[in-house]
Amino acid sequence: MSATPFLSVTDLRVDYPIPGGVHRAVDDLSFTVERGGSLAIVGESGCGKSTVARSLVRLLKPTAGRIELDGVDLAPLSERRMRPLRHRVQMVFQDPYGSLDPHSTAQEIVAEPLRVAGVRDRAQRAKRAAELLDRVGLPTSALHRRPAEFSGGQRQRIGIARALASSPELLICDEATSALDVSVQAQVLRLLRELREESDLTFIVISHNLGVVREISSEIIVMRDGRLVESGPTERVLAAPAEPYTRALRRAALDPAAMRGRKPRSVVNTVSARDRGPSKGEAA
Ligand SMILES: Nc1ncnc2c1ncn2[C@@H]1O[C@H](COP(=O)(O)OP(=O)(O)O)[C@@H](O)[C@H]1O
Ligand SMILES: [Mg+2]
Incomplete structure (x- = not known):
């Protein structure tokens, strides 16, 4: 085992x-992930989770700090130097609909990254795309259908297949199941968990839903206002959160109505405000 973590994010x-100035969305955040490991980033809306994700896939260039993948710092790289590395880190978005070309078939969508990666043989691309769509649980009949003909869960599967087409080493799921019904969410989570178990793909799962996090990540970091407030093994952090903020998030997550997204995010604010007061002997 090498002493260098697979992914090391520093400051x-x-x-x-x-x-009139700048908004600091991520503030001196540091964490590491081992190869084949899984890390969840949690925290309420606006705390900077997607900004971290966009930095990791280099959709944006961070203001400062290092993003070392296998010891190579991606943070300062130019677009040109980033290009050959891009396939290594892929992202699954919350709303695949916005990112799936409405005029392309599922098979074409999944084949596209292969073309970009230089697979010249069209038949080979089509075959690989079909395999990937099969792997994410879509029937053969899906191959020639377009995004509008799929349900939300199926579209998310296409988004996952497309991300996998690049043979990434790191897969970032940014609220990948948040827009789905609870039962569909569970199916997509099962798929992600299987992918994690059957390969040495490294996962970063971003969610405001601690139920989701518990399903698929062994490690967790909790963010608030761009900063890390707590980190550690998921089971430990969720069983005995040290920070009032994490306790408040956990309580919001345990509330079924909050889980369905019915409650406004003030649930968290209200509870954390209460938590900031004198200790009330909250059971961990
Ligand atoms: N392009 C942008 N310009 C200015 N502020 C932004 C931009 N994108 C996000 N923000 C702000 O940065 C903060 C973090 O946003 P984001 O990373 O999307 O949080 P999260 O994914 O946790 O909801 C929020 O306050 C958001 O309003
Ligand atoms: Mg976000």
Whole structure:
């Protein structure tokens, strides 16, 4: 075993320009992930999770800090130097609909990254795309259908197949199941868990839903206002959160109505405000 973690993020900082200054969305965030490991990033809406994800896939260039993948710092690389590395880190988005070309068939969508990666043989691309769509649980009849003809869960499977087409080493799922019904969410989670178990793919799962996190990640980091507030093994952090903020998130997650997304995010704010008061002997 090498002593270098597969992914090492150090003092990551992202400032967004806003009128009259900058908004610091990620503030000196550091964490590591082992190869084949799984890390969840949790925290309420606006805390900077997607900004971290966009930095890791280099959809944006961080303001400061290092993103070392196998010891190579991706953070300062130019677009040109990033290009040959892009396939290594892939992302599954919350709303695949927005990112799936409406005019292409499922098979074409999944074959496209293969073309970009230089697979010249069209038949070979089509065959690999069909295998990937099969792997994510879509029937053969799906191959020639277009995004509008699929359900949300099926579209998310296409998004996962497309991400896998690049043979990534790191897969980032940014609220990949949040838009789905609870039962469909469970099916997609099962697929992600299988993928994790059958390969040495490394996962980063971003979610505001601690139920989701518990299903697929062994490690967790909790973010608030761009900063890390707590980290450790998922079971330990969720069983005995040290931080009031994590306790509040956990309580919101245990509330079934909150799980269905019915409750506004003020649930967390209200509870954490209460938690900030004198200790109430909250059972961990
Ligand atoms: N392009 C942008 N310009 C300015 N502010 C942004 C931009 N994108 C996100 N933000 C702000 O940065 C913070 C973090 O956003 P985001 O990473 O999307 O959080 P999360 O994914 O946890 O909901 C939020 O306050 C958000 O409003
Ligand atoms: Mg987000």
